[in-house]
Amino acid sequence: MAAARLVIGSGCRDHVKPVLKDLHWLSVRFRAQFKVLVLTFKALNCLGLVYLKERLHPRCSAWTLRSSTEGLLVVPSLREAQLQGTRQRAFWVVAPGLWNALPPNVKEKNNYQTFRRHLKAALFREAFNV
Numbered sequence: 001m002a003a004a005r006l007v008i009g010s011g012c013r014d015h016v017k018p019v020l021k022d023l024h025w026l027s028v029r030f031r032a033q034f035k036v037l038v039l040t041f042k043a044l045n046c047l048g049l050v051y052l053k054e055r056l057h058p059r060c061s062a063w064t065l066r067s068s069t070e071g072l073l074v075v076p077s078l079r080e081a082q083l084q085g086t087r088q089r090a091f092w093v094v095a096p097g098l099w100n101a102l103p104p105n106v107k108e109k110n111n112y113q114t115f116r117r118h119l120k121a122a123l124f125r126e127a128f129n130v
Helices: 002-008 016-023 028-044 085-089 091-101 112-128
Strands: none
Touching: 016 112, 028 091, 028 112
16 A cells, blocks of 8 residues: 555555555455456466366256356355365355356456456446445
8 A cells, every 4th residue: 555655645644545546456355356356267267277277166056047147156165164274265265255246247258358357347346436
């Protein structure tokens, strides 16, 4: 956040949120989500590491539902997710929930650069209520 203040030239007592909005930068929380979602996109589209793709499972249903075409992922059960230490924040636990929360128009992108652009715009809108 200090870098944002330095670029804009605002004081250390000024609130950082308007500065981030002016620079079109994401806060740390949304930047972390951005990174996880980019890794998820790469894994699902065979652009990333194989071991990440092996941890992501598409949600399958016996019935034909609208959600079956939305590219949803299986979210680990509470028993699996509530493990010791940092496993609660592990990629395989966090990524499916973030992916499923994305708007369909972002998930349906096939091109990596297009996905990144639309993802950043979606996260920016969520972060700054635009």
